[in-house]
Amino acid sequence: ETGVTQTPRHLVMGMTNKKSLKCEQHLGHNAMYWYKQSAKKPLELMFVYNFKEQTENNSVPSRFSPECPNSSHLFLHLHTLQPEDSALYLCASSQERSRFEAFFGQGTRLTVV
């Protein structure tokens, strides 16, 4: 098992669809993150969860709804997305303390049509 696993790897959805991205970490970490990587833009931190509790939401539109049922799993529920939401969505995990770096999954390539 790789450290951080994301499914699916690729997703094409219509603007009226509802879909979910899944992330699972096998590293015993207690913090999980969603990042968005758009073309020609720096990676943007979307959400932070520490010990299953959301501690940060960086002004993300409500059409993105995260869920963290336990410290090993993180979901991103998507509904009524826009074409500009097409991007690579990366999940990461770490220990919540400052000296520990983040480990990233391979990402889900999302295309909204």
Next chain:
Amino acid sequence: AQSVTQLDSQVPVFEEAPVELRCNYSSSVSVYLFWYVQYPNQGLQLLLKYLSGSTLVESINGFEAEFNKSQTSFHLRKPSVHISDTAEYFCAVSEGNQGGKLIFGQGTELSVKP
């Protein structure tokens, strides 16, 4: 507010040549600094990190970076690159309260040609 600037969006270089990828940051507090690498169709992998101590940090595959507090820089270097080093490289900082909360630069695409 923190920010990270990677001064070159693309760096083409020939195999076995040296390379430097530049990174400058701005922050009013102590930071931790990271370089991540992203190969095509992959996620990000940690290349090296600076937390404290020696200002020169090295990776297992020959890259090194030097933290320069006075110049607020964390440039990445390799004395001799390989074709397999072709990838996108991201510089990132964290404010120190949580290592996974990162501010990234725009990325530098390193292209190594034979």
